[in-house]
Amino acid sequence: MIPNWLMQRAYLTPHKTAFSFGEERWTFWEMKDRALQLAGKLKGQGLASDSRIALLGSSNPEMVFMIQACLLADLEIVMLNSRLTAEELQWQVKDSKAATVLVQDSLRHLVHPNLPVLLFSEVEAGQSMAHVPQELWGPDRTITIMYTSGTTGLPKGVRQTAGNHTSSALSSVLNLGLEEQDVWLCAMPLFHISGFSILVRSLLYGMEVRLYEKFDAVAAAEEIRQGTVTRMSVVATMLNRILQELEKQDQMAHPSFRTMLPGGGPVPVNYLERAAERNMPVLQTYGMTETSSQTATLAAQDAIRKIGSAGKPLFFNQIKINGAHAAGDVGEVLIRGPHVTPGYIGHAATEDPLRDGWLPTGDLGYIDEEGYLFIVDRRSDLIISGGENIYPAEIENILASHPAVLEAGVCGQAHPEWGTVPVAFIVKQGEVTADTLTAFCEERLARYKLPKAYYFVNQLPRNASNKLLRRELKQWAAQQEGHGNLERSD
C-alpha cells in the first residue's frame, strides 16, 4: 500500500515549501488545506470516488491545486493536452468516458460545446460536501491517464498507477540523489509525464517545485545561474535556448545546480559540449508515457564519453534488446519494471501493453559492452518535434479525408530548432494548394502536428505489397530540406 502522497507529506513536513510561482509560495500544509477544500467542492458536484474526469488547464497554481484536489477526491484524471484541437480533445474525452471535463476558465474555448464541462470557477462557487481522503492507495490505483498515439494513429489512454508514479520517483532519487535545498524547475507541461512526474517527486521528496506557466529561457537561465533552482527537466530545444542565454553574458550554472534532465529525443552533441563549458551537468534520459517518466538515464560524467547513449536503467527497472545475443546487437528495446503501465483504457482497454512481461517500445537500440543503452532509431514512424510525439498515421488519415487528396505520406524532416518537424507528400486527385491543406488540417490537428511543408508528387514509395516505405519517404524529405513552403510558428 502507498500512503496518500499529499496527506502524508503535509503531515511529515508541513512547513516546507511545496511550490512557488512567481513571487508566491505555498507550503505542503497550505497545499493540502487548499486541495482538501477543493476536493470537498468536487464532491459537492457529485463526482463519486473512483470516477474519472478529464482535466484541462495550464501550468499554474490553480491547476496544481485542482490536480491535488482530484487526487484527494479519489478521481482518476485524464490529463488533456491544451495544444490539441477541440476535435482531438473531444475524441479523448469520449474514449475515456470521463464524467466531465474540468476546465480552467480561460481555456473554455478549447473544449467542444457538446461536452459536459465544469469550469474551475463553477467548482469554486459550488457547495462543498464532507469528504475524508483515503489514507492508503493500492499500488494499482489509477492516478492519471495520458493519451499517446500508437502506430494506427488512434491515441490510446495510458493508465499510470500510484505504483507506477511512486516507483518512478523512487528509482529517480536513487540515481539523482536528494538534497535539503533541492528545487525542481518545472516548465514542462503538467499534462505530459515529464511535467506531472515533477509534482509526484515533490510530494515524495518533500521538495519545492518552481513552476512556470510557460518556458522562459531568460528566467530559467537566471535561476540556474543564481542557484535558486537545482534541477530542471527540458527537451533539447529548451536546453539550447538556456545555453544561448548563459553564453550571451558568459555566465555559468551555479555550483548547486545539479541536474539538467533532457528527455523526448536525443540531445545534439554540440549542446552537451556547450553545457559542459557552462558547468551544467546534463543527464540525458529515455522514457515515455507508458513508463511514467525516466526508464534510463545517462550520468553527467558519461555525457561526452558515451555520446548518444541514453544511459543505464534506473535501479528498479530492466532493459533488454529483443533477440540480442551479444553486446552491440541491434533490436527492439524492451522495458520491464514497476513503473511500466498495466494497460490502457477506452478502445484499447483489451490490448496488453506487455509481451512476455516486457513492454515493447517500438524503438530500435542496442546495449554496449558496458551496459549502456543506445537508441538507434525511434520506431520508424515516430516524429519527435520539440519533445512532442507525432504519429504520421494520424496526420495521413486527416489529409486523406480531403476530397482533393488521393494519397498522403507523412514523415519527419530535420529542423534546426525543433529537431524534427512533420512534412507531407501528397498525391493529388484534383486541384489543391498547400495553403488549403494547412487550413484544412488546422481545424483538425494541434499546431505542432501540422505539416511544415507539402510536397506534391506523382506517387508514394511503396513496396510490392503496396506498403508505404517510410524510410524511403524520409530520404525524400532529407533531399528537400530547406525547400519547404511553410515555417512552424508555435
Next chain:
Amino acid sequence: MIPNWLMQRAYLTPHKTAFSFGEERWTFWEMKDRALQLAGKLKGQGLASDSRIALLGSSNPEMVFMIQACLLADLEIVMLNSRLTAEELQWQVKDSKAATVLVQDSLRHLVHPNLPVLLFSEVEAGQSMAHVPQELWGPDRTITIMYTSGTTGLPKGVRQTAGNHTSSALSSVLNLGLEEQDVWLCAMPLFHISGFSILVRSLLYGMEVRLYEKFDAVAAAEEIRQGTVTRMSVVATMLNRILQELEKQDQMAHPSFRTMLPGGGPVPVNYLERAAERNMPVLQTYGMTETSSQTATLAAQDAIRKIGSAGKPLFFNQIKINGAHAAGDVGEVLIRGPHVTPGYIGHAATEDPLRDGWLPTGDLGYIDEEGYLFIVDRRSDLIISGGENIYPAEIENILASHPAVLEAGVCGQAHPEWGTVPVAFIVKQGEVTADTLTAFCEERLARYKLPKAYYFVNQLPRNASNKLLRRELKQWAAQQEGHGNLERSD
C-alpha cells in the same frame, strides 16, 4: 519484483566504492565478483536455493562478502549474535532448522560442538558449482532472520523480507536525502538490524560503507571531524564517547557530516546539547528488528524543541496509538507499513505479529498535537542496555533453575555508561552468593545479559493474583542504585 540488489548495483555503478575497511576498499563490481565466486562455493557445499543457513561472523570484509554470497546463492540467513553463549546460539540454530552454521574461523569456539558447522575457510577451499543468481526477488522473499526475545523469554526468529529491507531503505532516503559523497560509518554489529540495514542502503543507494570491526571512539571522532564519513548509526553510549573525543580537543563535526542516527533507546538531553555544540546533527530514531530498522525519526532541527520525541514516521510508514482519541493520549504504539515483518519462523511460526493489520510494539507512547511520537515507556519488562535488548524473563528462567534460588525477579537499573543494566532480586532457598550466581549465568547467558547486581530479599513484590509487579521492582532497583556488587565489564 525487486532487482537482486548487488547484481543491479554492480551493473549500474561498477566503479563506485562499495565499502572500505582500514586502508582497503572494494568497488561494487569487485564485491559482486567476490560474492559470486563465494556463492559458487556455497553451492559446491550442496546448499540448495531457498534453504536456510545460520551465519556467525564479525564486522569484517570476510563477513560482508559471505553475507553477499549467501544472498546471491539464494540462501535465507539467520544472523547469529556473536555475543551469545554456545547454548543460546544452539537454541536459535535448532529453532530455525538452519541446514548448517557458517562460521568465521576465529569464532569457531562459540558454536556448540554438536551443531553442523561450515567454516569460512572450508567454503573457500571447497569446490565451486556453477550458479546463476536470480535477477529479481519477490518482495516476500526472506533475506534475513534475526532473533529477538519476547515477553515469554523465548527468542523468536523474525523474518525480514526483500520488501521489508527495500522499503526501509527507500523510506529512509526520502527522509535523510542522498548525496554523491555520502559514506556511512558502520560500527554497529552486522547481525543487528542497525548494522545490516547499512549494507542494504549501500546497495540501493550506491553508497560507500566505512566498516569497523569494533566501535572505536577515537577513530570515529576523527572521521567525523575530517568529513571522511557523512552518516553514522550509533546507540547513545557510543554518541557520548564520540562527543567526549571531540570535546577533548575542542573539535567540531565536519560540515559534510550530516546524520548521526542513534537508535536503541532514548538519548540523554545532555548528549543532544553537546552534539549541537559540536555542529553534529543528531536524528533520534525509533525502530526494531520487526520493522527492519527505522520506523520514525526526529529531524535534527527538532532535536531540542521536541526533546524526548522519536519524531514522525518515515514516508511509507504509519504509527498510531492504540485507543487514543486525542493528541497526547497514552497507549500502546502500533506500527504499519511495508517494512513490518510478515512473521516469525521456528516455534513462533504460527504467531501473527500483527493485530488488525498493525504491529503492536508493547511500547507505551503518545503522539502530540503536531504529530510527533513520544515513547513514554518501553514495554514494561524490556531492558535496553547499550542498544541491546534484554528480556528479564530469559534471565529469570536461568536464575530460577539454580537449586538455591526460590524466586528471581530481574529489572533494569540506571547506569551512567550503558543507560540501563539488568539487576536481579533473589529469594533464596539455600546458601548462595552473588559470585556463584554470576558464574552460573556466565555459562548460559551472553555477557551483556548478566545481572550487574544481586539483591537478596525475603519476597518479591507481587499482586493478589501473584503476578510479579515489575514497576515496583524497578523502584526497588532505583533505591539500590550504586549499591550493586558487580560492575559490567564488556
